[in-house]
Amino acid sequence: MKNEILGIHHITAIAGNAKKNYDFYTRILGLRLVKKTVNFDDPHTYHFYYGDEQGTPGSILTFFPWEGIGTGRRGSRQVTEIGYSVPAGSLDFWQDRLEKNNVIYNKPAVKFGERYLTFLDPDGLKFELTEAKTPDSRVQWETKEVSKENAVHGFHHITITTNKMEATAAILTQVLGYRLQETEVNRSRFITDTVEHAAIVDLVEAPGEAVGHVAGGSVHHVAFRVKDEETLMYFRDKIVALGLNITEKIDRNYFYSLYFREPGGVLFELATDNPGFTVDESLEELGTNLKLPAQYESNRVMIEGILPKLS
Numbered sequence: 001m002k003n004e005i006l007g008i009h010h011i012t013a014i015a016g017n018a019k020k021n022y023d024f025y026t027r028i029l030g031l032r033l034v035k036k037t038v039n040f041d042d043p044h045t046y047h048f049y050y051g052d053e054q055g056t057p058g059s060i061l062t063f064f065p066w067e068g069i070g071t072g073r074r075g076s077r078q079v080t081e082i083g084y085s086v087p088a089g090s091l092d093f094w095q096d097r098l099e100k101n102n103v104i105y106n107k108p109a110v111k112f113g114e115r116y117l118t119f120l121d122p123d124g125l126k127f128e129l130t131e132a133k134t135p136d137s138r139v140q141w142e143t144k145e146v147s148k149e150n151a152v153h154g155f156h157h158i159t160i161t162t163n164k165m166e167a168t169a170a171i172l173t174q175v176l177g178y179r180l181q182e183t184e185v186n187r188s189r190f191i192t193d194t195v196e197h198a199a200i201v202d203l204v205e206a207p208g209e210a211v212g213h214v215a216g217g218s219v220h221h222v223a224f225r226v227k228d229e230e231t232l233m234y235f236r237d238k239i240v241a242l243g244l245n246i247t248e249k250i251d252r253n254y255f256y257s258l259y260f261r262e263p264g265g266v267l268f269e270l271a272t273d274n275p276g277f278t279v280d281e282s283l284e285e286l287g288t289n290l291k292l293p294a295q296y297e298s299n300r301v302m303i304e305g306i307l308p309k310l311s
Helices: 018-028 091-100 166-175 229-241 294-306
Strands: 008-015 032-039 042-051 060-065 078-086 105-111 114-120 126-131 154-162 179-184 187-191 200-205 218-226 255-261 267-275
Touching: 008 018, 008 078, 008 154, 008 267, 018 032, 018 042, 018 060, 042 294, 078 200, 078 218, 091 105, 091 114, 091 126, 126 154, 166 179, 166 187, 166 200, 166 229, 218 229, 229 255, 229 267
Parallel strands: 008 060, 078 126, 154 200, 218 267
Antiparallel strands: 008 218, 032 042, 042 060, 078 154, 105 114, 114 126, 179 187, 187 200, 255 267
């Protein structure tokens, strides 16, 4: 295996009310709760992982739901949109479903030759559902209300808004191995050829856009995927050689991580495939149990009493 980035691993965002977040993503969007755990630094706060049937990297959206947190603001130096891949012909279903559930959305439009629909989650986080040009083979999670004919596959792309895209584009192309595919107006699409899905990063250059504020309804960081820890450290050396600050390797129980802030201001993470989400639950049980990091297990009763109820 070459030392290469395998597209997006996961995206982490901030929410307000935990139950509202859980209900929206599992019921309305029909995603699988892949892991229910707590914030490593704040064990009284959930850390939810939503994804496809198997918890595949490239489908995982995670949230820290902090009750009462202020509302964030979309702007430059941020991930401003999360794009999901949905089956061809499913946008009519999604438009009807969002309408019936009082979700704010825009009618379908076309970008880079693909139909998409934009909507906001309960905290104002912006999404796009895209009917991708190429069929998506990832196995979706099916619910009573969202069948596999319409269900979300996983990430299609992310969008980063920047005042000047050169520095961010250089990290994408010269460090992470992406290439510029095409440009429409002020949106430039970068893609990696190492994977079929979750392979796209859009840079929107908006010189006058104010800097965004990371809080409720905004993205905290985006993680790029690598095969294993050896590859992780290969990229650490590349980033150190550029003079950028980067963390030491961190064990996140389900993957190993490094964090660095790219010159455009967005927090990037590199995350491994190993050990994966089945390290402490079977595939069938994913998301069923509250899983605590080892250092908090002795406080389980107290933590379970503090965390918000989800049903």
